[in-house]
Amino acid sequence: MTEGKIRVGFIVGNDADRVIQFNQDALVPVQGNNDADRVLDLCGEGRFDWTRLHIAPSYFRKARRWDTSKIDVLWNMVSDPDQNPETLRIIDRFTGELDIPLINPPQAVRQTRRHLIPGRLAGLESVRTPQTLLLRNPTLDRVRRRTEETGFQFPAILRRTGSHNGEVVGVFDTAAAIEGVYGDRRHEYYLTEFVDVRRLDGLYRKSRFFFIGDDVVVRQHIVADAWNIHGGSSRDYMAKTPHLQDEARQMLVGGFDALPAVTRAALQGIRTRIGLEYCGLDAYIDPDGGILVFEANATMNFQPDFRNPKTQYNRASVAPAVAAVTKLLYAKLGSRATKT
Template identity: 60%
Template sequence: MSEASPRVGFIVGNDFDRTIQFDQEGVVYLQGNNDAGRVLALLPEREFDHARIHIAPSYFRKARRWNVSEIDVFWNMVSDADQNPKTLDAIEKFTADFDIPVIDPPHQVRHTRRHQIALRLAGIDNVHMPKTLLLRNPTLERLKRQVEEAAFEFPAIIRRTGTHNGQMLGVVASLEEIEGVYGDRNNDYYLTEFVDFRRADGWYRKTRFFLVGGDIVVRQHVVSENWNIHGRSGREMADDSPQRLEAKAIVGGGFAGLPEITRAALREIGDRMGLEYFGLDASVDADGRVLVFEANATMNFLPSSGHMRGRSAAALEPMLAAVRKLVLAKAGQRTTKT
């Protein structure tokens, strides 16, 4: 590791950009990348130095190469295996040429598609992981076999692969209701068992966690009348409403304020995911059991404005502490190798 502050190389890119942008001020289309770079930039100036490394599937067909001689840690932010499989392949080849530790290496990200995570997280105590099927060139007969082999139950949510932020085609009660996707050779789909997680008080709840190294941060808690919850779902609630106050208390209480069975479940999820930085959207019921909606490294921590406000602001300090700890730990791995 260099004598100066650790230098982090943020690896970005996607399958749609064919031209490598070596200009650090250039705009890079970042679909399927997370915002970890924006998070790290909130740490005190000069605590960590960093550089952006743009990789595209065509990287190894170019004569020009990135100079990474001063990089202590790679951080792979290309985090959606559905959207960017070719870029992940290029990044794996790129990082293999250097003795530099990698946060969220491509070979681990590649195994975080929804149907793979459904299998990976199945069977954890006090965790319910709905089954998810990958539908490729679907036909009714083929899907009937998939459903039967997986003991899959309806109703179910259907969405295109690579979609987030609650984007979906709908909730269906049977395979016959998704006839419109049959024979589609241009798109793959996920079919996920729908679970009604409304509590006895009539409200739905979703909590976003970030698992960073060995730390777990409660990023957001939203209470809504609608099951398809997003960050904006709670905006219509008055600031002094019980739902807003609950959200503030959950985020303010952090990981330590969660029930022990919830903390144990989240730790086991972290162990099984194989990533050092990722987000988890889930609902925690009144008894502390966890219903998983989504777990991957594509989730963003910061709002689009970049400023943490209101009931979510309490998550910023523990997040920055966890990111600092993770980077220093990875930089230390470089030190022991050189």
């Protein structure tokens, strides 16, 4: 610790970037990284200080190295294994040579690829995760064979690996309908069973949670009239429907402890199975309190902007997030002290 503060080293990087920026003020690409540094900033300057450690696939071919002698905890922000597999391999080596506690080790991040999540969460009570297939060099015969062998059910959502923010190729009713990607050897795709989660009011709902250490933080609850729901698509719809804003406000202000017991248990089960100390979850909570998982990974951003005057209730997520991050970092520091 320096001057009584825990010093955090945030590891960032991207496979597309070969130039390492040792200058803390230089801009670096952050595709496939999260915004955990912005969450730490919410904690104030009294307890924590942080520095950025930019890692690229070329790191070990360079003469210069990062000085980690004053760092107490490392935090890996490189979180998309589809976009940044090379960088994650380098981070594995980089952190493996150091005796410093690490949040989100690369080997755990790799296990959050979309097609692996259903298997990791299999058997959890009150948790449903639609099957996802990873398609490499897809052809009609291969896709038909895979879907038949696995019991995969159409309709299905098709997206490129490494895509986020609601970016999809489309929803398709049959294997033949996705012919536009057949023969594509350049890209890989995820094919995910589509589950229609409309409530009786005809609307779609999505809740975002963050797993931070042992805690679950409610970050967002949004509602829209289209299945591909995200912050942008729901903003206008919710703005003209006050009762939906009230629904979201109630969930954010109530937080994790106000959720039904079955929901809390399901979320904690997911958190344990995922195995990351900082991770986002997008999900649907059904009327019985069960969870349908949309995605779970560390690439999700907390986005502590709160610019929309009609959704200021989202600020209720800050206090539990700050408490969880603080607890996590002190626990990490304690684990280092125990080793020494």
